[in-house]
Amino acid sequence: MAAKAVKSVAKSVGKFQYPWRDKLEKYKGELSKGVWGYWELGAWKPLGMSARERARVRKEVLLAGEDWPYDPERKEMRDKRKGHKCDRIAAEKRANTARLMEQMPKKLAEYRKRKWERKMKEEEDAAKKTMQE
Known part of the structure; x- marks a missing residue:
């Protein structure tokens, strides 16, 4: 009992x-x-x-410290974020502008060099032309 x-x-x-x-x-x-x-x-x-x-x-x-095997598998995280497209594009444009502004001094130097070379070539052509006359 x-x-x-x-x-x-x-x-x-x-x-x-x-x-x-x-x-x-x-x-x-x-x-x-x-x-x-x-x-x-x-x-x-x-x-x-x-x-x-x-x-x-x-x-x-x-x-209780036991295992719970009945949960579904987790999906992987989304890469694409939600939001307004115009905001995302504006941010990309600002980033692109900042990157281009860093390259600006080099581009200006190249432009001035090309302009100077063109000017020198025109002066040489003009000098040759006046010599031939």
Whole structure:
């Protein structure tokens, strides 16, 4: 009789400490089919437990230090950000302008050099022309 009482106390303590184990066993087949539900014979079947109950069981399992394998895989992060296109283009233009302004002194020096060379060539051509006359 005493052994039976100890067994029932241990069972009640076990259930009290880990009530999620029974729920996990009960809904194991359902949880493995999907997070929100599943398609069966062309019809959508929701899970046998509500999302609130599922979340509560998940939280209890994770707090107990157990593994929860029923979460869906995470998608990779989006590269393209949301927002207004004009804002994104304006930022790209500002960055491009800053990059070009860094190159500006070099470009101005090249331009002045080309202009000076053109001027020298025109003066030489004019001098040759006047010599030939």
